[in-house]
Amino acid sequence: MLAAISPSSNFFHSTIEEEAEADTKPLVFFSRALDLDRPNHHEAAVMAAIPDFLFGLRNSFYLGAYQAAINNSDIPNLPADDALERDVLVHRSYIALGSYQLVINEIDSSAPTALQAVKLLALYLSENKEAAISSLQEWLSDAAVSNNPILRLIAGTIYMYEQEYNEALKHTNSGGTMELHALNVQIFIKMHRSDYAEKQLKIMQQIDEDHTLTQLANAWLDLAMGGSKVQEAYLIFQDFSEKYQMTGTILNGKAVCCMHMNRFDEAESLLLEALNKDAKDAETLANLAVCSLHLGKPSSRYLNQLKLSHPDHVLVRRLASAEDNFDRAVQSIA
Known part of the structure; x- marks a missing residue:
């Protein structure tokens, strides 16, 4: 999942027969956001020079190796921000494996916003949907935390599951992380708007065309477009394998x-x-x-x-x- 940008994160799978109802409301607002959301190449260059201690952990999560992500998460001497991201990925991996109650029990009210957001996803998937959505709306109305990228990612994921695609895009369309861009691709595909999905993919390619999420998003879009593009999607998955x-x-x-x-x-x-x-x-x-x-x-x-x-x-x-x-x-x- 981004769960699973699946649910389970596997939030990113779809069956051959799946056809989500298209939300045909105007997308002018989202079009403007796409035009404004351009990668900062200087920032990307600076980030590239910083050691990425979580590359393997992220990759395992994105590709569905959830137990491997958990098993390999004991990374010593992580900076505070990396340690938090590690904890978020580990708990999302547990969610992807169906261990909702474990996540709910482990994350208490003193945890950072990112982990609280992950707990909301566990609550939602454990059939406490109304309570989870109510709490989510409270968090999103709090200006102090509403722009947290993990909270926005979880909001987009939950509203996507609810098939409230425009509501999901309100929280994800401005991007900011590769996972948010990838989730946007998924949402636009579910809305049968491959044109907007393609714009998001191009942004991801400009940031890092070799990123695992960029390649996954490319494969999803190729499948949605069909025809000769399906073979290209197959080659992406073959390369992963x-x-x-x-x-x-x-x-x-x-x-x-x-x-x-x-x-x-x-x-x-x-x-x-x-x-x-x-x-x-x-x-x-x-x-x-x-x-x-x-x-x-x-x-x-x-x-x-x-x-x-x-x-x-x-x-x-x-x-x-x-x-x-x-x-x-x-x-x-x-």
Whole structure:
């Protein structure tokens, strides 16, 4: 996740069948923000000269190696800001692994704003949605903390989950971090606004075209655009698989590309490998259900697992809606 810029952060996965409703309200405000949000190349050069103690930890998190991120988080003598970022990444990794209560218990009221924001995400995902959103709104109304980048990231993530995309963009559109830019790409894709997603991607490429999040965002946009772009997305995930530890995020990315290219046997093989890594991963189960349908195989086992473990997943909601519509249609002609 940015959870998962997934939820779970995996906040960044999507099934081949997913189509979020587009929010077609005017985007003039966000267009202005995109024009203003240009990278500071001097600042980037200065930052490049500073040792990045958390590079490996961030990379593990972005690519879905959550347990590895936790296991490798004991980094000695970190500066205070890096130590806080480390703690944020570790707790977000626990959230991505479904350990919501652990995060809720460990972060108390004296913790910094960034960790309090992470706790709100854990509360939201642990079915305390109303309380989490109410607390989030209070934090966002406090001028002293409302511009905190992690708070803005969590706000954008939660409102994206709620499909309140314009509300999400109010808190993320000004960017400021690579994760916020990457989340903007996700949100615009869900709004079926690939043009705005492409503008965000270009900003990321100007800042650091080789950054893992830039490459991920590029792959998401390629998938959204379809056609020959899907092969380019596949090559990005293939490159990840050759450079880094194989994760469910990478396997699902490659599998979705394969499904778009009608290579369902290859997709199934990749997804079964992902299932061996995490038998309860929502995106793996959803993608396996879709892939099985295309292969003419039973999908009920994967769907039932998904319904039990992730009842709010978009595929589960869409199936429930379709079943309700069918039942009403039958009753109308009975």
